Amino acid sequence: MIYAVKKMFQDIAPHRYKNEYTPRPPRDGDRLLCFDGDRLLCALDAENRIQLPPCGGQAVQYLFSIDDTGYFLHEGTPLPAQAPYGYVPAKSLRGSFADETRFAAAVGGSLHRWYVQNRFCGCCGAEMEKGTEERSLVCPKCKNTVYPKLCPAVIVAVTDGERLLLTKYAHAPRNNYALVAGFCEIGETVEQTVLREVMEETGLTVTNLRFYKSQPWVYTDSLLMGFFCDAVGSREIRRQESELSEAAWFLRDALPTNHSTDSLTGEMIERFRAGLE
Ligand SMILES: [Zn+2]
Numbered sequence: 001m002i003y004a005v006k007k008m009f010q011d012i013a014p015h016r017y018k019n020e021y022t023p024r025p026p027r028d029g030d031r032l033l034c035f036d037g038d039r040l041l042c043a044l045d046a047e048n049r050i051q052l053p054p055c056g057g058q059a060v061q062y063l064f065s066i067d068d069t070g071y072f073l074h075e076g077t078p079l080p081a082q083a084p085y086g087y088v089p090a091k092s093l094r095g096s097f098a099d100e101t102r103f104a105a106a107v108g109g110s111l112h113r114w115y116v117q118n119r120f121c122g123c124c125g126a127e128m129e130k131g132t133e134e135r136s137l138v139c140p141k142c143k144n145t146v147y148p149k150l151c152p153a154v155i156v157a158v159t160d161g162e163r164l165l166l167t168k169y170a171h172a173p174r175n176n177y178a179l180v181a182g183f184c185e186i187g188e189t190v191e192q193t194v195l196r197e198v199m200e201e202t203g204l205t206v207t208n209l210r211f212y213k214s215q216p217w218v219y220t221d222s223l224l225m226g227f228f229c230d231a232v233g234s235r236e237i238r239r240q241e242s243e244l245s246e247a248a249w250f251l252r253d254a255l256p257t258n259h260s261t262d263s264l265t266g267e268m269i270e271r272f273r274a275g276l277e
Pocket of ligand 1: 121124125144
């Protein structure tokens with residue numbers, strides 16, 4: 001069977017994401033990310049590709065580059081919408097054309113949330129200032145330093161010979177199949193997170209953890225780490241009802257297809273279907 005490789009959300013090759021923190025003023029061709037709350041100023045063309053406005057003369061924060069195009073975050077009061085650009089819910093842009101601009105808009109959204117949520121020092125309440133050497137926010141009064149928020153999490157494909165364990169989240173907006181998933185807690189290793197999350201969500205014990213790939217899931221400020229592993233002991237599932245509406249074994253040749261296509265979860269399900277795990 002040929003394994004159909006689908007691009008994950010962050011796979012923008014041949015374009016290259018450059019996130020070295022090298023602030024500079026905007027140049028011709030650079031793009032502006034201007035958010036009003038959780039809405040982004042942009043236009044969508046006939047192919048549903050995101051078009052971002054150019055940088056004007058406003059106050060901006062350098063974010064990153066893709067190839068030679070710089071992406072800048074608008075600061076201060078959101079700009080008025082002006083044709084062809086209008087404010088679109090950033091969440092809805094997940095369904096837009098999968099290209100490097102969609103990636104830039106999502107990564108920019110995560111950085112935007114971080115800047116907005118850290119305007120004031122959590123220790124003394126003073127207004128934070130931008131670090132000059134690295135991407136950080138520093139309190140001028142008490143020197144409290146805050147770095148971009150990144151929540152490590154695991155995605156776990158539990159296998160049992162020809163069977164794969166699939167779940168459905170009780171509170172997910174889409175009714176898609178998924179894998180066991182959860183955030184790492186302070187004080188535990190990623191491997192311990194895998195064991196704990198599988199036990200909490202399904203009551204199963206697993207072994208033989210195989211790291212597969214990671215994915216920057218910027219929509220929830222997460223860094224996902226995907227593992228395959230084998231069930232041992234009882235294969236009887238005890239579903240965590242508060243988290244999951246479904247948790248069941250599926251045979252390799254009877255796996256459902258309604259799962260996200262540009263995520264690590266989707267790629268791992270398809271990899272199992274193809275017999276590569
Ligand atoms: Zn402070």
